[in-house]
Amino acid sequence: MASILVTGATGFVGRHLVRQLQELGHDVVGTTTRGGDGAEVCDLRDRDRVHEVVRAADPEVVIHLAALSSVTLGATLEYYETNLVGTENLLQAVDALGSRRRFIFVSTAGVYGNQKTSLLSEDLAPLPVSHYGISKFACERVVANFGDRHDITIARPFNLIGVGQSGNFIVPKLVQHFARREPSIRLGRLEPVRDYIDVHACCDILARLIGQSASYGEVVNICSGRGTSVQELLDVITDICGHQIEVVAAPEFMRANEVFRLLGSTEKLDRLLPERQPLQPITNVMREMLAAASEDALR
Numbered sequence: 001m002a003s004i005l006v007t008g009a010t011g012f013v014g015r016h017l018v019r020q021l022q023e024l025g026h027d028v029v030g031t032t033t034r035g036g037d038g039a040e041v042c043d044l045r046d047r048d049r050v051h052e053v054v055r056a057a058d059p060e061v062v063i064h065l066a067a068l069s070s071v072t073l074g075a076t077l078e079y080y081e082t083n084l085v086g087t088e089n090l091l092q093a094v095d096a097l098g099s100r101r102r103f104i105f106v107s108t109a110g111v112y113g114n115q116k117t118s119l120l121s122e123d124l125a126p127l128p129v130s131h132y133g134i135s136k137f138a139c140e141r142v143v144a145n146f147g148d149r150h151d152i153t154i155a156r157p158f159n160l161i162g163v164g165q166s167g168n169f170i171v172p173k174l175v176q177h178f179a180r181r182e183p184s185i186r187l188g189r190l191e192p193v194r195d196y197i198d199v200h201a202c203c204d205i206l207a208r209l210i211g212q213s214a215s216y217g218e219v220v221n222i223c224s225g226r227g228t229s230v231q232e233l234l235d236v237i238t239d240i241c242g243h244q245i246e247v248v249a250a251p252e253f254m255r256a257n258e259v260f261r262l263l264g265s266t267e268k269l270d271r272l273l274p275e276r277q278p279l280q281p282i283t284n285v286m287r288e289m290l291a292a293a294s295e296d297a298l299r
Contacts, residue, residue: 002026179290
């Protein structure tokens with residue numbers, strides 16, 4: 001078992017990942033910007049604090065989740081201050097420990113942007129269209145620069161879903177509206193296709209990558225290889241709930257630089273981790289999310 005530092009430990013993925021790593025017997029230290037859950041309060045933009053936390057934890061493994069992630073947020077510079085500067089500070093702190101460490105950087109499928117091919121493999125040149133995607137791709141390059149001194153893997157999750165996700169994202173937004181039996185919902189375009197993957201499966205993959213030496217120096221998609229449109233999500237949740245909802249076209253959610261298809265190739269993932277956890281059907285995940293949302297609505 002390993003000593004592991006997880007940044008962003010109280011976020012959507014972080015909470016699930018820390019719990020899963022602890023269940024596997026790992027010694028986990030988490031960081032957060034807002035406190036709680038026993039995590040160390042650490043703003044990654046604060047170089048001195050980052051060095052202090054990393055030095056005290058002295059981790060064998062670092063899984064870097066922390067990031068500003070909302071692709072519609074208007075505070076442009078914050079993406080680079082938090083994501084890029086924070087990642088550089090963390091890497092320098094790990095470097096200062098003086099010996100080779102395992103470092104998994106959790107990037108995003110958003111770095112791919114609009115591509116001419118329908119199935120996205122890791123060897124494609126990224127074409128990010130948002131400041132979030134651009135900042136994460138810049139982070140990838142910074143991380144790669146430390147690959148001669150540390151065992152680096154860059155993971156690119158596609159669209160994660162699960163209980164506890166913010167209502168700013170499309171699936172939990174749908175779930176919350178249907179759980180409350182709302183008469184209508186404001187949405188952007190219904191045709192964009194995304195590759196949705198259960199957060200538990202993502203965490204299983206991240207945990208398995210820790211000891212997978214064949215992934216050192218690699219970029220790895222975390223995806224299902226299956227695409228689902230917003231309209232198909234609506235159809236699924238309508239069938240589950242037996243509730244009809246009026247969709248109101250919302251121009252504020254329609255991006256000029258919309259990525260219409262984001263579907264990942266699982267070829268490398270299949271090769272590296274052939275025995276990973278089987279994926280849940282999206283219907284099952286949405287049922288779990290609906291059950292949790294319905295309980296919340298009754299409180």
